[in-house]
Amino acid sequence: MIKGLDLASLRQGFFFGLNSGVVTTTGLLAGISQTSIKPIFLIASIVSLAISDGASEAFGLYVSKKAQDFTDKTQGPLLSMISLFFTKFFIVLSFLLPFIFTKSLKHYKNLMWPIIWSLILLAFLDYNLSKEREESFFRYYIPHILVVIFVMFSSRYFGKLLNKLE
Numbered sequence: 001m002i003k004g005l006d007l008a009s010l011r012q013g014f015f016f017g018l019n020s021g022v023v024t025t026t027g028l029l030a031g032i033s034q035t036s037i038k039p040i041f042l043i044a045s046i047v048s049l050a051i052s053d054g055a056s057e058a059f060g061l062y063v064s065k066k067a068q069d070f071t072d073k074t075q076g077p078l079l080s081m082i083s084l085f086f087t088k089f090f091i092v093l094s095f096l097l098p099f100i101f102t103k104s105l106k107h108y109k110n111l112m113w114p115i116i117w118s119l120i121l122l123a124f125l126d127y128n129l130s131k132e133r134e135e136s137f138f139r140y141y142i143p144h145i146l147v148v149i150f151v152m153f154s155s156r157y158f159g160k161l162l163n164k165l166e
Contacts, residue, residue: 009076013061013083018125019144020057020084021091025049026114027151029095033108034159036166042108043096050092058085091121111152118148 025046032045058081065077095117098107107113126140 006074006076006079009065009079010083013058013080013085014087015125015129016057016061016080017054017084017087017089018091018121020053021088022118022121022125023148023151024053025092025095026118026148027155029108029114030111030152031155031159031162033105033111034156035163037105039099039103039105042105043099046092046096050089054085054088054092057088058082094121111156114152119145122148 028045028049029042032042061084062077062081065080066072095114097117098104098113122144123141126144127137129140130137
């Protein structure tokens with residue numbers, strides 16, 4: 001531990017933000033990309049998610065940590081909140097990387113980009129978590145993949161259903 005710095009709280013915000021950013025953004029993209037959407041609306045949706053969901057979850061974690069221990073006067077809850085917000089913010093925005101190269105929604109509609117990027121980010125998260133805990137990588141990675149598949153296909157189905165109603 002660096003003197004005066006609560007690394008556990010920073011780590012908690014980082015892991016929470018990375019996990020949540022991947023799962024929620026993949027779900028949003030799976031659903032919204034199945035509708036007749038323009039690139040600007042997809043970009044606005046992702047940026048809005050980065051800001052609103054990042055702030056909401058970060059403050060929710062702060063309040064939760066404060067409620068967990070009424071005697072805690074440390075900066076831990078604040079550090080977790082800040083770490084979660086910035087991690088989630090940048091993870092969510094990272095799903096916009098294809099727009100640097102093209103304005104096409106092809107890689108979003110066929111879900112190739114969200115799937116590949118999610119697998120990479122979750123592998124990074126789960127590798128680091130399993131290494132620190134000295135546990136099997138697959139103990140974390142397989143459940144993560146199952147959650148992402150559930151969220152992605154549920155959202156995709158809902159997006160296609162809404163598109164038919166249009």
